[in-house]
Amino acid sequence: MPRFLAVYTLQPEDLASFRALPKSEQDRIDAEGIALWKVWEQQHAAGFADPGGMVGKTLRVSRTGTAPATNPICGYVVVEAETIEAAAKIFENHPHIGPFPGDAIDIMPFVTEPPAS
Secondary structure, eight states: OOEEEEEEEOOHHHHHHHHHSOHHHHHHHHHHHHHHHHHHHHHHGGGEEEEEEEOOOEEEEETTEEEEEOOSEEEEEEEEOSSHHHHHHHTTTOGGGTTSOOOEEEEEEOOSOOOOO
16 A cells, blocks of 8 residues: 655744733643544544654754754654545645644655565
C-alpha cells in the first residue's frame, strides 16, 4: 500500500498569538484539542505506518555548517492509503487545524520503497 508523509505546520505568528492568550484559555484549547486528537488517532490507527509525533526546535546542517533554524514543521505522521486524495481525506477536520492554531497539514507521497524487514 502506498505510504504518505503528513507534516503538521504551524506559523510562528500563530504560535505567538496562541501563547499570548491567557493561560486558562491555552489550557482549555489544549484539553479540547488533545481529546479530539486521541479520538482521531484511534479512528485512523490501522492506517499508520509510523504514528509520528510532535517535533521541537530545528538544528539545520548545510554546506556552510550547523546552526539553529526556523521552519513551520511541528510534527508528522506516516499513513498508508490507496491515493494521495485518500490520504488527505484522513486529515479532514483534524484537530491540528481545528481547536489548535495549526496552519496546515501537507501530504506527500514517498517515492522510494520502505526498507525490507
